[in-house]
Amino acid sequence: MNSFGRNFRVSIFGESHGVGLGVVIDGVPAGIPLAGADLMADIDRRRSGARGTTPRKEADLPEIVSGLFNDHTTGAPLTILFRNENTISNDYRNLVTHPRPSHADWVAGQKFGGWADYRGGGHFSGRLTLALVAAGVVAKKVLDGVAISSRILEIGGCTDPAGFADVVEAALRSHDSVGGLVEVRAEGVAVGWGEPFFDSAEACISHMVFSVPAVRGIEFGTGFAAARMRGSEHNDPIADASGHTATNHAGGVVGGITNGNPIVFRVAMKPTASIAAPQQTFNTETGGIDELRIRGRHDACIALRAPVVLEAAAAIALADLKLTARTR
Amino acid sequence: MNSFGRNFRVSIFGESHGVGLGVVIDGVPAGIPLAGADLMADIDRRRSGARGTTPRKEADLPEIVSGLFNDHTTGAPLTILFRNENTISNDYRNLVTHPRPSHADWVAGQKFGGWADYRGGGHFSGRLTLALVAAGVVAKKVLDGVAISSRILEIGGCTDPAGFADVVEAALRSHDSVGGLVEVRAEGVAVGWGEPFFDSAEACISHMVFSVPAVRGIEFGTGFAAARMRGSEHNDPIADASGHTATNHAGGVVGGITNGNPIVFRVAMKPTASIAAPQQTFNTETGGIDELRIRGRHDACIALRAPVVLEAAAAIALADLKLTARTR
Amino acid sequence: MNSFGRNFRVSIFGESHGVGLGVVIDGVPAGIPLAGADLMADIDRRRSGARGTTPRKEADLPEIVSGLFNDHTTGAPLTILFRNENTISNDYRNLVTHPRPSHADWVAGQKFGGWADYRGGGHFSGRLTLALVAAGVVAKKVLDGVAISSRILEIGGCTDPAGFADVVEAALRSHDSVGGLVEVRAEGVAVGWGEPFFDSAEACISHMVFSVPAVRGIEFGTGFAAARMRGSEHNDPIADASGHTATNHAGGVVGGITNGNPIVFRVAMKPTASIAAPQQTFNTETGGIDELRIRGRHDACIALRAPVVLEAAAAIALADLKLTARTR
Amino acid sequence: MNSFGRNFRVSIFGESHGVGLGVVIDGVPAGIPLAGADLMADIDRRRSGARGTTPRKEADLPEIVSGLFNDHTTGAPLTILFRNENTISNDYRNLVTHPRPSHADWVAGQKFGGWADYRGGGHFSGRLTLALVAAGVVAKKVLDGVAISSRILEIGGCTDPAGFADVVEAALRSHDSVGGLVEVRAEGVAVGWGEPFFDSAEACISHMVFSVPAVRGIEFGTGFAAARMRGSEHNDPIADASGHTATNHAGGVVGGITNGNPIVFRVAMKPTASIAAPQQTFNTETGGIDELRIRGRHDACIALRAPVVLEAAAAIALADLKLTARTR
Helix, strand or coil, X not given: CCEEXXXXXXXXXXXXXXXXXXXXXXXXXXXXXXXXXXXXHHHHHHCCCCCCCCCCCCCCCCEEXXXXXXXXXXXXXXXXXXXXXXXXXXXXXXXXXXXXXXCCHHHHHHHCCCCCCCHHHHHHCHHHHHHHHHHHHHHHHHCCCCEEEEEEEEECCECCHHHHHHHHHHHHHCCCCECEEEEEEEECCCECCCCCHHHCHHHHHHHHHCCCCCEEEEEECCHHHHHHCEHHHHCCCECCCXXXXXXXXXXXXXXXXXXXXXXEEEEEECCCCCXXXXXXXXXXXXXXXXXXXXXXXXXXXXXXXXXXHHHHHHHHHHHHHHHHHCCC | CCEECCCCEEEEEECCCCCEEEEEEECCCCCCECCHHHHXXXXXXXXXXXCCCCCCCCCCCCEEEECEECCEECCCCEEEEEECCCXXXXXXXXXXXXXXXCCCHHHHHHHCCCCCCCHHHHXXXXXXXXXXXXXXXXXXXXXXXXXXXXXXXXXXXXXXXXXXXXXXXXXXXXXXXXXXEEEEEEECXXXXXXXXXXXXXXXXXXXXXXXXXXXXXXXXXXXXXXXXXXXXXXXXXXXXXXXCECCCCCCCEECCEEECCCEEEEEEECCCCCCXXXXXEECCCCCCEEEECCCCCCCCCHHHHHHHHHHHHHHHHHHXXXXXXXXX | CCEECCCCEEEEEECCCCCEEEEEEECCCCCCECCHHHHHHHHHHHCCCCCCCCXXXXXXXXXXXXXXXXXXXXXXXXXXXXXXXXXXXXXXXXXXXXXXXXCCXXXXXXXXXXXXXXXXXXXXXXXXXXXXXXXXXXXXXXXXXCEEEEEEEEECCECCHHHHHHHHHHHHHCCCCECEEEEEEEECCCECCCCCHHHCHHHHHHHHHCCCCCEEEEEECCHHHHHHCEHHXXXXXXXXXXXXXXXXXXXXXXXXXXXXXXXXXXXXECCCCCCCCCEEEECCCCCCEEXXXXXXXXXXXXXXXXXXXXXXXXXXXXXXXXXXXXXX | CCEECCCCEEEEEECCCCCEEEEEEECCXXXXXXXXXXXXXXXXXXXXXXXXXXXXXXXXXXXXXXXXXXXXXXXXXXXXXXXXXXXXXXHHHHHCCCCXXXXXXXXXXXXXXXXXXXXXXXXXXXXXXXXXXXXXXXXXXXXXCCEEEEEEEEECCECCHHHHHXXXXXXXXXXXXXXXXXXXXXXXXXXXXCCCHHHCHHHHHHHHHCCCCCEEEEEECXXXXXXXXXXXXXXXXXXXXXXXECCCCCCCEECCEEECCCEEEEEEECCCCCCCCCEEEECCCCCCEEEECCCCCCCCCHHHHHHHHHHHHHHHHHHHHHHHHCCC
């Protein structure tokens, strides 16, 4: 459901156009210095503003409701709350009868018998990733000594960062959207995180990553290219007593367990489903096919804002694996 | 750890060269007809035998230890046990000091302080997927009305099934191994399985799939290609009241929830790490680099045996999502 | 940690003297009518005010932050937040060096390395039961058709409700506190809730009940008296096709599974640890034994306010069992 | 369902008259010396034989199927299997139409739609506690330094151990059964085990204890007597820097967290439901009330065999709390 993790457990709540959204983080070790301001760097990285991101502007100011005392974590659940301020919900009225293609509108309506909050995607909105980012900051603090970074590898098929803006601009001009490819790295991870079989490091990270809206695929190390490699080429021989390998085709995980080399994975993000161009959709009242014009404010390229979210996903999964590894 | 699932819960145990291996399945609805013989079709599909698969031959006869009465499931935990019979463990003695490249030997030794059973990969062995396949048969019965199928798309980069054998033969001749690409489809899945956020259908399926040894990547629907598509091209408009879409770029999951269209995902398998050709590795006793010649019996292309295992992974995840969806 | 439940999952957060406290409830079925006002009846029952309850007055107004739309639950996580308003935290400064006898002060300090919020008991405060009561109201709605009631059987050994006030008054006069005994009943529970072995109905209810501060014991049906009975006397013969039994010594649960008869359990609450009379305690700075005078505002008999909290505990556990039973 | 524990996780399976029963234990730290013989002391303590225990004799020889190598735990799941040998299942045929009073027969039939294995109570049988005892031995090894003991306080109301045999004999003569009261102590538990709120030490222990068949109540420390005490009398003042208290009314747990003093709890066991004397029960075929004569072999006083089972329950819960406390 809306909780993830065994010993570092994150529970997400909220809606895009409701009162707000947030996260309860259970299992945070006591004594970690933390202030609302510490969250702002990553929150700002997630914020819209670049060309091709939504014109909706939110202050995104975190309120730490519980689990903090004298500017340090207490060991009790840490709750971070964000209030929505800039909502224009009238834009979404027609979505009840006209579900947006490739959006959660229709399945949410089916699953929850018509009771789901449809405004701005409700609980399914990408805005919920703000709570993930906040939890990610806490997770990064738990992962003291681990450096998590990310970069956009491709936007709309373009691999030159200097050209990303042009690709997005072209999509905007044609009232369309584009996808992208993001790489995440975690350096400094200790040897031995990850559990045999079901809670392998890749399993836990991918579980979290596929919780992020718009993700369509994930690969570790050489990933899909590994399917075309030979063993003699793909194998990473161990080079020293700390487990370093000359190559890192494994992306830092062998047998489901971290091997001390950098964890590297790539994530494919689909193009935003909400596009300005007119589309066909099913009219749930009349049973006919109607033209749909999506109003509301949307990103033309969600991948632009995804790197810090995927870092957070990695950090949350790794923080849980780190704490769980202590029980062994 | 070694359990997966909320309401259909699978717990795996066992080793490659120990007494045996098996699975406890909790949450199986009562009254499902089941006999050991029902398991054999999928067990046979997983079995080695083709050129490029391990010469180790095991009967793989399941013993249903609990949860069955009068040839039907009882609602109590279902336990399926397989005994190992054909083990040649002397082959593995040198792995303690000479960890195999890209194998779990070294990380397992580190994580478990030297106490792990190293024979044949111990608990990390691909042989454990036999238990997954058995659980998959039960899951498929729970998923009455769902048809799960799989096919090999590529072996060692070759996309023509008629050429797979040649590719594997060539690898064998050079004492090497090759990877592959497998596609899994599930047709007949109802609308509304999958939970918002952390237990999205993709999250749960990918969690299971990355529990299978040698998996390096997973993608749903258009997958990584989605990163290069535009929204107007990628979106799947809803065509009728049952939610069918003309295209199925989403691979059957929107907003983390099944939409009634076929679930489609592809999995990249790396080339088997255990190759016959000599390799360099770290000597944990001397601290030097030695040449390693891997003895033991191994698959040259694990992807050949993966389809039924990945079907099982999909079935287990979907069975859990189906039962959980009933609580809504 | 701070979450309970498999399919109806409650996560508690907050502190007695911090920003506030609350609960996230995951797995609430969609379409249940709910408003903040619906919570007030049970919140008022928990409220202090009677002689012997704390003079601290709080409005206890719930803010429903998520999961509600058009006055109905949406199926997304339901979050209820309470802000603290009436805090006098200076009262608690001396507890850091002088842990209160039979209070969590010392163990919390040890477990969380001195970082725990000690004001008013912090996260360990009985004030957190406010969040339980709020979750209990939602659980009761999920348990449509089940009537949960409670009554105080004893206060300070007195079994006559007309005498409870006198007993408490006498304790207050001697700067002391008293315990009590509370009975909870749930009528209208269906047959078949509860899982074999570890998630028996009693196991789940007792798990929740022992989460309530000050609970020292729980018994179902005849409870401890059963230890002195004979089987011929204790057995409840089934009387009709709906499973009704003439006697209900089992308290509505047989083999861990509800049998359709009323669920009945009794809970022993210890006397409040915070008493006004001077006590001896260990001085963690000097290593000596000092006299402690507890300031702050406390209940002289916590059992007076416990019935609605224990109803909530029962309702939460039963709601989870009900939803889980649907997966069978 | 049939799993318990977050980081030391026990999954029980099996039936009284099926192939056998057993347990998978996940999260066992590597390197613990273990052999099948180590299990026999506690298995022998649970064994029947005394007057008033079942005449069914089983060898109860454990087979360690996985997780053991070179006589030490490996860190992989530890599986222990027991085969049933001495079953006389014809005795149980009439229970399908004539459910035994205060037994699981009827609820199991309802919950599992008639598919449950009714022979000897099937999965609901007290024989399953054999698996608990085996897991308890492993848990005790994880709890290195903790001494867990138990004693029978009462049998059929008699508090003099010298008289227990007479009480049981008298019950047997009248074809009846008696209950009992058992106390469990754990000495040497460290300070700080148990989590705030839902996973308090009492909550986790009571959850496990109520999984044991025939348990009707549990109390910690002064327990139900606390309800009649005053705070000045009940409070345990801290006496030194290690947290020792002169009295131990709390039974070793304050605020849900262990305080370093002995954990003490008492458990009420009901009289065995299966008595030899004729009883009335509902005939599910005819809808009438028939006389029932229970055949099969049963204990006249299950409390006689309960101490080692309740020790195991305590050990399992404490082992999980110990490992979880390491994540803080």
